[in-house]
Amino acid sequence: MSHYDSYVTDVLVIGAGLAGERAAVEAATQGLNVIILSLVPPRRSHSSAAQGGMQASLGNTAMGKGDSPDVHFMDTVKGSDWGCDQDVARLFVNTAPTAVREMAHWGVPWTRVTMDKKIYDGKEIYEDPEKVGLIAARNFGGTAKWRTCYTADGTGHTLLYTMDSMVLKLGITVHDRVEALSLIHDDEQCYGAVVRCLRSGDLRVYTAKTTVIATGGYGRLYGASTNAIINEGSGMALALDTGVVPLGNMEAVQFHPTGIVPSWILITEGARGDGGYLLDKNLHRFMPDYEPVKKELASRDVVSRRIMQHIRDGYGVESPYGEHVWLDIRHLGAKHINTNLREIANICKNFRGIDPVTDLIPVRPTQHYSMGGVRTNIDGQAYGLRNLFALGEAACWDLHGFNRLGGNSLAETVVAGKIVGHQIARYTKEVSPDVKFSLMEEHLHQQVDRVKRLQSCQDGTENVYQLRREMEGILSRNVGIFRSEGPLQEAVSALHDLYERSLHIGLRGGGQGGDPELGAALRLPGMIRLAYCIALGALAREESRGSHFREDFPKRDDENWLKRTLAYWPPGADSPVLQYEPVKITESPPGDRGYGESSRASATDKPR
Amino acid sequence: MENRAVLLPQTNRDDWGENMMHARTLTIRIMRYNPAEPETKPYLQDFQLTEEPGMTLFVVLNKLREEQDPTLRFDFVCRAAICGSCGMLVNGKPTLACKTLTKDLPETTTLLPLPVFKLIGDLSVDTGVWFRDVSLRTESWIHTDTVFDPDAEEERMDNDVAQKIYEAERCIECGCCIGGCATANIKPNFIGAAGVNRVARFMLDPRDQRTDREYLELVGTDDGVFGCVGLMACDDNCPVGIPLRDQLAYVRRKMAQSAWNLGKTK
Ligand SMILES: Cc1cc2nc3c(=O)[nH]c(=O)nc-3n(C[C@H](O)[C@H](O)[C@H](O)COP(=O)(O)OP(=O)(O)OC[C@H]3O[C@@H](n4cnc5c(N)ncnc54)[C@H](O)[C@@H]3O)c2cc1C
Ligand code: SF4
Ligand code: SF4
Ligand code: FES
Numbered sequence: 108m109s110h111y112d113s114y115v116t117d118v119l120v121i122g123a124g125l126a127g128e129r130a131a132v133e134a135a136t137q138g139l140n141v142i143i144l145s146l147v148p149p150r151r152s153h154s155s156a157a158q159g160g161m162q163a164s165l166g167n168t169a170m171g172k173g174d175s176p177d178v179h180f181m182d183t184v185k186g187s188d189w190g191c192d193q194d195v196a197r198l199f200v201n202t203a204p205t206a207v208r209e210m211a212h213w214g215v216p217w218t219r220v221t222m223d224k225k226i227y228d229g230k231e232i233y234e235d236p237e238k239v240g241l242i243a244a245r246n247f248g249g250t251a252k253w254r255t256c257y258t259a260d261g262t263g264h265t266l267l268y269t270m271d272s273m274v275l276k277l278g279i280t281v282h283d284r285v286e287a288l289s290l291i292h293d294d295e296q297c298y299g300a301v302v303r304c305l306r307s308g309d310l311r312v313y314t315a316k317t318t319v320i321a322t323g324g325y326g327r328l329y330g331a332s333t334n335a336i337i338n339e340g341s342g343m344a345l346a347l348d349t350g351v352v353p354l355g356n357m358e359a360v361q362f363h364p365t366g367i368v369p370s371w372i373l374i375t376e377g378a379r380g381d382g383g384y385l386l387d388k389n390l391h392r393f394m395p396d397y398e399p400v401k402k403e404l405a406s407r408d409v410v411s412r413r414i415m416q417h418i419r420d421g422y423g424v425e426s427p428y429g430e431h432v433w434l435d436i437r438h439l440g441a442k443h444i445n446t447n448l449r450e451i452a453n454i455c456k457n458f459r460g461i462d463p464v465t466d467l468i469p470v471r472p473t474q475h476y477s478m479g480g481v482r483t484n485i486d487g488q489a490y491g492l493r494n495l496f497a498l499g500e501a502a503c504w505d506l507h508g509f510n511r512l513g514g515n516s517l518a519e520t521v522v523a524g525k526i527v528g529h530q531i532a533r534y535t536k537e538v539s540p541d542v543k544f545s546l547m548e549e550h551l552h553q554q555v556d557r558v559k560r561l562q563s564c565q566d567g568t569e570n571v572y573q574l575r576r577e578m579e580g581i582l583s584r585n586v587g588i589f590r591s592e593g594p595l596q597e598a599v600s601a602l603h604d605l606y607e608r609s610l611h612i613g614l615r616g617g618g619q620g621g622d623p624e625l626g627a628a629l630r631l632p633g634m635i636r637l638a639y640c641i642a643l644g645a646l647a648r649e650e651s652r653g654s655h656f657r658e659d660f661p662k663r664d665d666e667n668w669l670k671r672t673l674a675y676w677p678p679g680a681d682s683p684v685l686q687y688e689p690v691k692i693t694e695s696p697p698g699d700r701g702y703g704e705s706s707r708a709s710a711t712d713k714p715r
Numbered sequence: 716m717e718n719r720a721v722l723l724p725q726t727n728r729d730d731w732g733e734n735m736m737h738a739r740t741l742t743i744r745i746m747r748y749n750p751a752e753p754e755t756k757p758y759l760q761d762f763q764l765t766e767e768p769g770m771t772l773f774v775v776l777n778k779l780r781e782e783q784d785p786t787l788r789f790d791f792v793c794r795a796a797i798c799g800s801c802g803m804l805v806n807g808k809p810t811l812a813c814k815t816l817t818k819d820l821p822e823t824t825t826l827l828p829l830p831v832f833k834l835i836g837d838l839s840v841d842t843g844v845w846f847r848d849v850s851l852r853t854e855s856w857i858h859t860d861t862v863f864d865p866d867a868e869e870e871r872m873d874n875d876v877a878q879k880i881y882e883a884e885r886c887i888e889c890g891c892c893i894g895g896c897a898t899a900n901i902k903p904n905f906i907g908a909a910g911v912n913r914v915a916r917f918m919l920d921p922r923d924q925r926t927d928r929e930y931l932e933l934v935g936t937d938d939g940v941f942g943c944v945g946l947m948a949c950d951d952n953c954p955v956g957i958p959l960r961d962q963l964a965y966v967r968r969k970m971a972q973s974a975w976n977l978g979k980t981k
Contacts, residue, residue, distance in 0.1 A: 147790075148843025150888060151798040165869075208869040214857040214922060216880035219872050240871030259881050264797070268884060272856035275847070283843050284835075306835055307751065335793045369769060372795045427768070450797075457796055457814040458771070572781040616785035620751045621836065624785035 111551065112311045116142040116280075117535050119299055119315035121287045121342055123149035125263070125517065126499025127321030128270045129524020130487075130531060135277045137532035142280045142313065144302060146337050149271050149281055153323055153335040154520065157263025158375040158450050160245060160255035161517035163203035167220050167241040169234050170227070170253035176200040178251055181695065183512060186249045186406050188653035188663060189697040190356070190508025190671070190690060195485050197694070199506050199522050206521045207242060207256050214269040216258055217242045227382055246380040247513040249406030249702075255380065255514040260450035263517060270521075284621075285311070288629060290318065290345050290495070291542075291550045297495035298542045300345070301554045303629070308620040310554055312547055316538040317531055320346060320489070320497040324477035328638050330579030332474040333366050333373035342501045344633025346481045347640070351491035353673035353686070355482035355503030357637065358644035361511055361654050362588050364410040366473025369428035370458045374451055374470055376513040379403040381448065383436040385414065386467065387422035390433070398702055405702040408510045408654040411472035415588050418471075426469065433467035440464075472588055476500065476516060478507045478654070479641075482673060486534075487527030490673070494538060496531055498523040505671065508690075509653025554629075561628050562618040567611025571628040574609055578602070578631075578638050586642050591658045595646040602639045603682060609635050640674040640683045647685055648672065665697045739766045742823040743775060745787070749836050759825070772805065772812035772826075776838075788836035796954060799887030802829050802894065803838050809891035811954045812838075829894035842890040849910040853933055855917060858925045876921065883916035883962060885955050892949035892959060904938040908949035908959040911940050915962045918969065927973035935970045943967075 118134045120127045123145035131141045145152065166174035179200040184191060211217055220243045225232040227246075247255040258265040274281065284305040291298040291314065299314035325340025326332035346352040364385075365374040379385075384392045385403055397413045398405045405413075414432055417423070423430030436444060436451070441464045444452050448463075455463045481497035482490045483504055489495040498504065499520045504527075506519050560566050585598035609632040618625035650664035651657050670687040677684060740763055748757035762779050773794045780787045789812070792800040796814040803812050804827040806820070817824075832840035849855075892908040893899045899907045906914075914934050917923045934940050943963055950960040 147792050147798075147800065148847070148888075150846075151792045151800050151843070153793070153798075155887075156793050156795065156797045205865045208867075209863055209865070211869045211872075212861075212863040212922075214920065216872075216877040216884060216920075219874040219877050221874045240873060242869055243874075259878065261881065261885060264887075265881065265884055272850070275850055276856040281847075284841075306841075335798065337792055370771075370794070454795060457816075459769075460816075572785075614785070619786075620749065621788070622786055623780065623788060 111309065114142060114311065114313045116140045116313065116315050118142075118317045118319065118531060119313050120144070120319045120321055121300060122152075122321030122323060122499065122501065123281060123283070124152035124321060124323050124499060125154040125267055125270055125520035126501070126524050127319065128267070128274050129521050130319055130321060130498060130528035131279055132270065132273050132277060133525060133528025134532045134535065135279050137529075139532055139535055142282060142315075143274070144285050144287060144300075144313070145281065145283045146286055146305065148283045149274065150267055152267065153338055154517070155264045155267045156335060156373075157517050158260050159247065159377045159380070160257030160262045160514050161207065161266070161521070162247070162250070162254045162512065162514035163207040163256055163518060164200065164252070164254055165204055165207065165242055165244065165256065166252070167238045168244050168253050169232050170246065171244045174252040174254055176204070179203065179254060182250045183506065183515060184695045185700045186510050186512040186515070187508025188510055188700065189665070189669065189692070189695070190359070190652055192485070192505040192691045193693040193695065194691055195504055195506050198485065198526065199519065202522045202526060203518050206518070206525055209525070210266060210269060210521060211242060213273055215265050218257055218259055219243055245377060246404065247376055248379065248401070248404040248410065249512045257377070259447060260377070266517060266521070286341065286626065287345060288554050289550055290349055291547055292349050292492055293546060294351065296493045298546065301550050303554070303626070305621045305626065308622060308625070310551060310558075312551055314540075314542045314547065316540055317494050317496060317535040319531060320481055320495070320501050321499045322501045324500040325634070325637055326474050326477065328578065328634055328641070329474035329582050330576070331366065331371045331583060333363055333371060334475070339630055339634055340477070340637045341630055341633060342497070343480055344637055346489060346495070346497065347636055347674070347676045348633065349492060350676060350678040352489050352495065353482050353491060353675050354637075354640055355479055355505060356509070356644070356672050357479035357640040357674055358648055358655050358672060359478035359507075359509045359653060360474060360586070360641065361407060361476035361478060362411040362472040363475035364407060364414055364472050365434055365470040366475070367454060367459060368426060368431045368469040368471055371473045372454050372458055373473070373475065374434060374454065374468060376407075378434060378436050378448060378451055381436070381443065382439055383434055386433040386435050387417055388424045389422065393417050393422065401702045406510055406700070407513060408656070409702055411588055412656060414472055424469065429471065431469045431471040434470045435467050436463050437465060476511050478509065478511055479503050486530040487523065488530070496527060498527045509655055557629060558618070558625065561612060561614050561625060564613030566613065568613040569608050569611045570615070571612050571624060571631050574605060574612070575627070575631055575634075577605055578635055581605070582638055582641065586645055589656060589658050590645055592646065595642060598642040599639070599646055602635060602642055606632065606635045606639060606681065636676055636683070640676075643683055643685060644672045644674060663697070669697065739822055740764070741766050741775070741817060741820070743779065744823060744825040745837065746827045747837055748834065750834055766817050770817040772815045772817070773801070775817060776812065789838040797887065799842070799889035802842065802889040802891045803827065804829060804894065809894040809952050811889060811891070814954065829890050831893050831896075831899050832890060840890070842888060845890065845893070846888040846909070849906045850913065853906060853910060853914050855913050857917070857920065857923050859922055860924065870922075872921070876919070879919050880916060883912055883919060883957070886912055886957055887955055889954060891952045891954055895948040895952045897946060897948070898942050898944055902938065902942060905942045906934065906939055908943070908963060911943070911966050912957060912959060912962045915966050918966065927969060928977060931970055931973045931977065934966065935974055940966045940970055
């Protein structure tokens with residue numbers, strides 16, 4: 108096959124979520140040619156599903172008074188369990204307020220401060236009349252101040268629609284319904300990507316001075332996830348496949364405390380931020396027993412573990428889908444629920460047939476966010492290959508360390524988009540195009556060959572969907588919230604076998620055109636490689652930090668493990684190789700988070 | 716004591732089982748067509764499967780693809796009624812498949828792709844391209860001369876105004892209002908209720924400096940707001956409950972006013 112479409116551009120952005128589009132806007136504003144690729148129309152990217160909000164220390168609301176980038180910094184570092192890069196965290200918190208205001212300038216209808224009567228936790232809140240009309244904020248877990256800016260129940264939606272309106276305005280080229288299959292690269296540089304059109308099945312070649320991975324998270328490696336079904340980590344897999352680009356901290360997987368049972372759709376943290384309770388089978392509000400200060404609003408890793416611990420202790424509510432607890436927001440009242448938390452009301456009605464104004468919501472911790480990803484430096488440049496950048500959930504910029512704070516991820520997408528986008532523009536202007544034709548052909552033919560082998564069942568007849576279910580099961584059972592050596596060891600060897608089997612997939616449906624089974628089959632080996640990195644990283648890390656909790660090593664171990672995992676997949680290897688690098692500590696030496704296991708002993712901990 | 720839940724739930728709905736003792740066998744009748752193989756005309760294919768508790772069409776279609784026909788094409792992204800990917804005709808009504816529970820469906824259900832949009836294959840249609848084109852034609856972005864000042868406090872906005880903008884911005888571009896619209900089905904360039912609603916969103920926004928006259932040029936045509944014949948199928952079909960009837964009336968009123976003013980000054 109030598110007939111294929113090819114495209115040339117300055118900057119190729121793989122991913123049209125908030126991170127990819129924000130970076131594209133920055134690069135295009137600075138005069139560069141940009142093409143954005145996306146599996147789906149940009150506005151359907153998973154960023155649109157974020158309801159809760161985005162953190163920035165504007166400090167406009169009464170409960171946010173006295174907030175500053177410094178306070179935001181400490182919350183972020185503590186949340187990360189000192190696993191984040193503090194230079195990145197500093198840059199991020201300092202830029203977030205500007206980024207939020209810029210989004211306002213572009214059109215986001217942020218919820219604003221009003222003098223309407225507000226009751227929180229039984230107390231009335233009085234806003235400063237001087238602040239009326241400025242951008243408001245709500246409460247989110249793990250934060251000392253109310254800092255989460257939001258648009259009613261649709262923050263991600265309005266951010267993404269506004270961002271995409273800028274993409275339209277700037278006339279940036281978007282190719283939707285395409286999937287990047289591999290990066291065109293040699294040992295030193297990246298030159299673009301081989302891409303499959305999901306409409307026709309045709310392969311294409313995109314060459315670029317700079318290639319950017321902004322493909323979002325890998326939630327769907329776990330069967331039960333709050334993520335959209337397209338969040339399969341394919342951008343991370345592309346980077347790993349190069350053999351020279353490492354993935355950072357893949358074992359750091361966030362579980363959100365409140366996925367609704369059994370469709371695992373997210374009930375946003377806004378529900379607890381606005382005053383919701385968690386109840387056990389006796390309708391007892393149990394979080395204050397464990398976390399007297401932050402209660403339901405300790406950081407996510409902590410709340411998720413507390414719920415699972417409480418369930419293990421026999422207080423879970425039984426159901427055919429496993430035990431769960433209740434989320435109770437009835438006391439917030441119909442008006443509040445049907446405006447500020449309307450999306451929750453809709454989810455409850457549509458997918459569970461209940462009304463949260465009168466009913467309790469069944470919830471359980473569910474896979475939610477990928478802290479790990481393509482390891483980059485502070486400018487967003489990937490380790491290992493020149494001309495390759497990554498940002499957003501697909502990257503390990505390392506703002507989140509071992510636990511991301513709610514609201515810090517949307518903020519990361521637009522802040523990193525602004526900062527990394529600027530670096531991309533600066534850097535791309537220096538690059539002279541020197542794409543080697545033979546290299547392009549080689550990478551294209553590798554994919555052509557894969558497609559043919561799958562179509563003709565040349566390598567075997569393994570069923571892609573069956574293998575996929577097995578992968579999901581292994582991760583969910585053995586690499587979940589509570590981890591320990593035995594099950595992790597088991598997961599690693601099961602994934603090892605599964606990876607081998609995934610090289611013998613054969614299609615049952617022929618795989619013509621934009622066939623979905625072929626798409627799944629092309630993707631699965633890369634997904635299993637990611638799963639392998641997660642399991643192996645978790646097995647190796649003999650400590651507990653943030654969301655990574657080892658029952659056999661329940662304490663954080665700064666002496667041995669204040670370091671970041673880097674997972675490589677050497678060319679042709681059958682398993683990943685782990686290396687480590689130090690974590691950058693600049694302002695805040697590791698200490699006590701003020702919530703979580705360390706406060707378990709002393710339930711009388713003083714508020715911070 | 717605040718640790719106690721004082722309210723007792725009105726219902727403690729443990730209806731998980733939904734009494735699946737007599738699980739139904741569902742027949743799902745799906746339109747099959749691959750535009751890349753025009754020799755094979757569109758046809759309806761029947762699939763059978765056993766109903767499960769809490770089953771949605773998202774679960775149904777994925778099961779069919781994984782267990783019965785791997786070539787079946789359809790679109791889901793969020794599976795939570797947020798992203799607008801999965802609009803289709805379910806027994807003739809345009810709606811989101813992901814939030815359609817099988818318990819609300821008869822034993823035989825027919826699924827057809829949304830009309831108006833370009834067919835990609837089976838139930839998959841190109842809503843994305845359609846909406847992008849309408850957004851471009853209506854210039855759906857904030858038009859302003861003001862330059863962003865990174866050091867300044869944000870401009871104030873009344874929260875009620877913000878809420879009004881948001882109400883219009885909630886459209887998820889699913890195309891249900893378009894698929895069910897008589898005008899859109901015969902007029903290829905009609906921007907439909909969603910397009911008009913999108914324009915309303917910018918008209919309501921004080922940050923957008925466009926004048927009524929400029930809007931008139933964009934949408935005061937038969938492909939715009941004056942193409943609508945007012946049967947209001949769109950209003951019933953919007954899965955996120957955007958008050959399309961009101962939005963259409965608002966834009967029409969403003970455009971009629973502006974056209975009249977224009978006539979006066981001519
Ligand atoms: C239900 C839910 C609610 C959330 N709520 C919040 C919240 O309230 N606050 C908060 O801060 N965070 C929240 N998050 C997290 C946050 O939404 C995400 O981390 C963030 O939006 C990710 O943005 P992104 O741009 O990195 O990726 P995405 O928005 O996921 O975009 C990825 C893009 O990459 C494209 N893509 C992927 N692979 C390929 C490929 N191989 N080829 C071509 N294109 C590809 C996709 O089409 C898509 O356009 C939430 C997450 C979930 C799951
Ligand atoms: S009211 Fe207008 S836009 Fe709505 S369905 Fe009828 S013709 Fe279409
Ligand atoms: S207005 Fe409603 S029905 Fe029409 S596209 Fe938007 S969300 Fe869908
Ligand atoms: S899949 Fe997103 S709306 Fe149905």
